[in-house]
Structure formats: C-alpha cells, structure tokens
Amino acid sequence: MHRARRLASIAVVASLGLSGLTACRSEPSVAAYVGDDTRITEKRVQEVWDDAFAAVQTANAEAEASAPPATLSITRADVVRTLVSNNVLTEVAQRESVAAPAELPLGDYATQLRLPQDAEYVRLYAESDALIRALRTKVQAAASDVTDDDLREVFDVLVSAQEVPAGTTFDQFKTQLPAENLALVKTAAAVRAEVAETTDAMKITVNPRYQPLTIPVLEFQTQNGALKPLVSVPLGATPDGNPVTDVS
Numbered sequence: 438m439h440r441a442r443r444l445a446s447i448a449v450v451a452s453l454g455l456s457g458l459t460a461c462r463s464e465p466s467v468a469a470y471v472g473d474d475t476r477i478t479e480k481r482v483q484e485v486w487d488d489a490f491a492a493v494q495t496a497n498a499e500a501e502a503s504a505p506p507a508t509l510s511i512t513r514a515d516v517v518r519t520l521v522s523n524n525v526l527t528e529v530a531q532r533e534s535v536a537a538p539a540e541l542p543l544g545d546y547a548t549q550l551r552l553p554q555d556a557e558y559v560r561l562y563a564e565s566d567a568l569i570r571a572l573r574t575k576v577q578a579a580a581s582d583v584t585d586d587d588l589r590e591v592f593d594v595l596v597s598a599q600e601v602p603a604g605t606t607f608d609q610f611k612t613q614l615p616a617e618n619l620a621l622v623k624t625a626a627a628v629r630a631e632v633a634e635t636t637d638a639m640k641i642t643v644n645p646r647y648q649p650l651t652i653p654v655l656e657f658q659t660q661n662g663a664l665k666p667l668v669s670v671p672l673g674a675t676p677d678g679n680p681v682t683d684v685s
Contacts, residue, residue, distance in 0.1 A: 462642045468517045470642040471524045477517065479644075485516045485558055492553040510551040510663075511558060514647050519561050521641065522652065526568040529635045535575055537567035551662065569654070572631060573624045580627035583619055585611070587626045587668070594667050598659060625655035625668045 462470050469477040490509050497506045530536060546563040547554040592610050595601045601610060632654075643650055653666035 462640070463644075465644075468644050468647060469521050470640065471521055472639050472641075475524055477520045477524075481520065482513055482516045485520070485561070486511070486513055489552055489556040489558045492556040496553045507551070514650060516558065517643070517647050518650060518652060519558065519565060521643070522565040523561050525632070525636060525639065525641070526565050526572075528639075529632050530568045530571065532635060533572060533575060533631065535568070535571040537564060537571055541567055549658075549664065569628060572628045576627040576631060577620075577624050580623050583623040583626065587622050588614070591622055591667055594665075595657070598657075598665060600657070600659065621655060622668065629654045629668065 466479050467476050468479050468482045471477065489511060493507050493509050500506075541560070541563040543554050543559055543563055546566070547556070547559050550559055550562060552559050588611050589607060592601070592607050595610075596605075651666050651669045653669045655666075655668040656664045657667045659665055
C-alpha cells in the first residue's frame with residue numbers, strides 16, 4: 438500500500454453546494470452566480486486564464502535553452518472553480534470565525550500547481566486552500582469518525598486513477614491506510630458538511646458549459662504530479678445528479 442501512503446501529501450481545497458440554472462440566471466456572459474450579488478463573468482475567467490498563460494510564456498522565455506518548455510496546467514473550468522470557491526469560502530470562514538494566515542507560501546503553491554508564482558491563479562488558489570485548512574483545524578477535534586462510505590469514495594477514486602495496486606480489495610485498503618490519512622479523510626468529510634450548511638442556503642448557479650463541475654474538498658497528487666479530486670461535491674447539478682440544461 439505504498440501508493441496509498443502518498444495521501445499524506447494531499448492538498449485540500451474547496452467544497453460548494455448544488456444549484457441549477459433558472460431563467461433569470463442564465464446569461465451567456467456569466468460563468469457563475471454566487472448569491473444574489475456576485476457574478477463571475479466570462480471576462481473575469483478569461484483574465485485569470487490569460488494571466489496564467491502569459492506568466493508561463495514569460496517563464497519559458499527566461500528559462501535556459503536546454504530546459505523543456507512548461508505548459509499551462511489549468512483549464513477555464515479550474516479558474517471558475519477557484520473563483521467560486523474563493524467567494525464561498527470567504528463567507529464560510531466569516532461564519533465559522535476562522536481566517537487564513539496573513540502570509541501565504543505562494544512559492545509552495547506555485548510548485549504544486551506547476552505555475553509561476555506571480556500568476557493570479559496561484560494567489561486565488563492559495564487563499565481558498567488556506568481557508569479550508571483553517572476550517573480543518575477548527576473541526577478536527579469534533580469531527581465524527583470516518584465512515585465506510587467516506588473511505589469507499591476515496592478507494593473508488595484511487596482505483597479509477599490506478600493509484601491502488603491491482604487486485605486490492607476495499608477491506609485491504611481500509612485496514613492498511615495509515616492513521617494520518619484516515620485523519621485527513623475524517624476532517625475532509627467534516628469540512629464538507631460545514632461548508633454545505635452555508636452553500637445549501639446560497640444561490641449558486643454554474644453556466645452549463647462548465648458542468649458537471651466537481652469541487653474538491655481533498656485532493657491527491659498523481660504519479661505525474663497532477664492534482665486530482667479525492668473527496669468532492671458536485672456543483673451545477675440537480676439533486677438527482679443530472680446536469681442542468683441551458684435555459685438561455
């Protein structure tokens with residue numbers, strides 16, 4: 438189970454609630470609505486994406502000729518997810534009376550995201566992750582024990598990503614998972630519940646072009662260094678799990 442132990446380096450990000458489009462919240466120029474007052478426009482999404490692309494291009498131009506050129510590691514859907522997460526988690530943190538550190542290790546996040554440190558996306562992601570970590574710290578003592586359902590979700594994701602040795606059963610995985618990884622799943626499930634209390638009451642609508650959108654509460658790092666969702670909540674789907682159709 439050496440691969441399962443890589444869960445110890447899991448990065449935590451945001452969790453959001455579910456919502457669908459309504460006739461008055463379906464403008465093609467809007468990527469997502471958060472509450473009654475916040476619109477994340479396609480223009481804003483493009484700005485963040487363009488900024489990251491430009492930062493990668495500049496880094497490539499300044500790199501040594503022998504260095505392989507870097508490629509942009511994020512998509513527009515990643516930008517939408519992070520912008521929405523940033524808005525929602527700020528509200529959740531205020532409700533729970535927690536705050537992110539004043540100084541964030543942007544260099545570490547840049548390495549993790551495989552982006553230059555000066556890209557705006559790095560800062561947005563770091564702010565959301567810092568708030569999640571603060572929430573995790575707060576719920577750690579009171580979090581309920583991890584359930585088989587929680588562990589089964591993790592197991593299925595890792596099997597799908599071929600991060601668990603072939604032939605490993607769920608019972609084997611569960612009994613061999615290190616204690617620190619069990620604690621990560623436990624607090625992730627608790628934070629997901631905490632965030633859902635806020636998002637369930639919020640009007641969150643995602644443009645169908647970004648659906649289905651999964652918001653990770655916990656991520657793992659694959660063998661090639663990419664971050665993938667481990668524990669997550671779907672966003673922009675109906676309660677039965679079906680995508681919402683575009684009514685614009």
